[in-house]
Amino acid sequence: MPRRLLGIIAAAFLGAATVTATAGTATAAAAPAPPITAVDFTGIVALSNCSGSLVRTPTAADTDPALVLTNGHCYEGGEPAAGQVITNRASSRSFSLLDPTGRRTLGTLRASTMLYATMTDTDVALYRLNTTYARIQQTYGTPALRLSLQHPTAGTDIRVVSGYWRRIYSCRLDGFAYRLRESQWTWKDSLRYTSECQVIGGTSGSPVIDAASGQVVGANNTINEDGGRCTLNNPCEVDQSGAVTVRPNIGYAQETYILAACIAPGSVLDYGRSGCLVPRPAASAARGARR
Incomplete structure (x- = not known):
């Protein structure tokens, strides 16, 4: 895990089926679900030491700031200690957005905020970007991947x-x-x-x-x-x-459904939302205990 971040020097590059992404019209309403196609590198990003993905919830608006998902142990500030939850830190971290084949970099996306990172109970980090889903779609023709809100099923x-x-x-x-x-x-x-x-x-x-x-x-x-x-x-x-x-x-x-449920309109986190099961930062947990 943590010491595996730099990887192994040699790795095989695998091709994937190419799909042509088309730009949609930006609206404040949630975009319709895209048609299901073979899994490729659409919405995939590379970090300096890890991998990640451009993601959105099913109800996110095109005008919401875009989000990038990766592991908590990939956080640029270092691995969170057991029991630690880090939230709302300013960040200018960059992400290389790949084309559907994975052979080309379409451009660089940049964070404005590290919304959430922890290695307690789960191992996730979520970044809010300085641009919207609509702008990324218009600039690169790339839609975000949808986060499932359901527990996955064995055998999938x-x-x-x-x-x-x-x-x-x-x-x-x-x-x-x-x-x-x-x-x-x-x-x-x-x-x-x-x-x-x-x-x-x-x-x-x-x-x-x-x-x-x-x-x-x-x-x-x-x-x-x-x-x-x-x-x-x-x-x-x-x-x-x-x-x-x-x-x-x-x-x-x-x-990731336990984190996806926490994402509220405007790409902010609301730990009181139904299904939000990730550990809370200390201040939020204390407020919840007083209710």
Whole structure:
């Protein structure tokens, strides 16, 4: 996980089916769902050390500031400690927006705010950009990926799309880890891949995409590299009775519907929204406890 960010020097670049993106008319209303096509690099971004994706909720308006999703451990300020939630930090982080084939960079997107980052219960970071969905569509012909608001289903055919390596992994959701422990961090209800998704360093933050719906259901974050037990880069599963299982060379991701539910109009976070299950920053948690 964290030490896997720089990746391995050599990686194969895989081609993907090319689709032609068309610019739509910007409106204040939520855009209709795009037609389902083969998963490619549309909406995928590369970070300096990780992967990520341009995302929106089903009800987002075209005029809302655009959002980029990646892992919490990809945060430029360093890995959040266990129990730490970081919110609303000014950021000028840049993201390279890829074309549908993954062979070209269309342009650079830039953050204005790091909205949310944590490695507690989950491993996610969400950035608000200094431009809107409409402007990105008009400039690059690129729509954002849709965030699912539903818990994913075991057996789902998925794609893990890495902007850093410009590579697509194909496998299925094997199931869910009640708790996934790696070094000081513990994550809840993590997605477990089948063995075909042999993710590597630099794939951290890649969206996990439901191949049938085209929606984002998770953020790729780790794999057990050496068969180690609950150590850095060697996560282990812990069941409800406390029993530990080690699955060498099996990768994992963190569910994103629990964060997607928190996104309110205007691309802000509202922890009081129904279905918002991510850990809250200390001040928000204290206010909630007083209600």
